[in-house]
Amino acid sequence: MNLFIIIVGLLIGSFLNVCIYRIPRKESIIWPGSRCTMCNSRLTPLELIPVFSFIMLKGRCRSCNGLISRRYPAVELLTALLIWMVYRRYGIDFTTIYYILMTCILIVAAAIDIDYQIIPNGLVLTGFISGLLFNLLGASIPFMDGLYGFLLGGGSLALIAIISLFIFRKQGMGGGDIKLMATVGLYLGWRLTALALVLSVYIGGITGLLLLITRMKKRGDYIAYGPFLVIGSFVAMLYGESIIDWYLSSFW
Incomplete structure (x- = not known):
């Protein structure tokens, strides 16, 4: 269960990266799909794997070779860690979902601020x-x-x-x-x-x-x-x- 929670946390962290980038720009967090912020090329499923895509691509965009900010894997790892901590504190419970949602809002708020x-x-x-x-x-x-x-x-x-x-x-x-x-x-x-x-x-x-x-x-x-x-x-x-x-x- 711990591994499952961490994987879910990484995926949520990937979505929070989208929120952190798009919300201040008043862009939709749903559409269009994820793209390189430098060359605007659409990201492939391989490039969307949290943390591991950053490692495999050596921190560079596959299309334009531009540097990818280290914040992306950092946010994914931080989100996974904090969500795991919430799970360890409250277990599998409705309260856990409640506090995971709060945690996500806090992460996005801090990064944008x-x-x-x-x-x-x-x-x-x-x-x-x-x-x-x-x-x-x-x-x-x-x-x-x-x-x-x-x-x-x-x-x-x-x-x-x-x-x-x-x-x-x-x-x-x-x-x-x-x-x-x-x-x-x-x-x-x-x-x-x-x-x-x-x-x-x-x-x-x-x-x-x-x-x-x-x-x-x-x-x-x-x-x-x-x-x-x-x-x-x-x-x-x-x-x-x-x-x-x-x-x-x-x-x-």
Whole structure:
């Protein structure tokens, strides 16, 4: 079963690559079929095999010999790993599908935010509608818990954005980040959403400090916050209850 889940994860990762490339360009993720982004030649079934096609073709397009971004196999491998982790945590269950969908939305959101500093409304809306339907079906958490998570996730970041605008005269939090965390709240509920927000602050702060120390970024440079929200949300999804229980037993 582990091997099957990994193969499914690789295939899903291949589709997420299509989403990451096409959604910011407002192109259909269904049609036309996959093509080389440089010469526009249609990819053969052999070229569509996740990871292995990249290795067999030595990272180059069969038609134009152009270099294929290493992000493609990286996203496929990352997706397979994260989906396998969700499976190992929740087993074969309706909840697993629920969290795999959330994981896919998080991966696409993080990649697009890194490239374009946006989190597309269509992606967030898809996550919102899916999360709402799953909640109504009782997939994982009670509906009201999801609603409170929605309000906490979106409301807390919206409050930060408003305060930043009034005090610092600049936008402290992007609208995409606000909508993403509101959607995440539907999936996680208020407790895990609160943890995800706290984790994102620590992860973002440590990463920002390291970027400044290594001079990869300068003070005042823009750093996309979406990826930190994504990491915090994924950690909360898998290990949130254990982290909260540990904290309460250790400090309260």
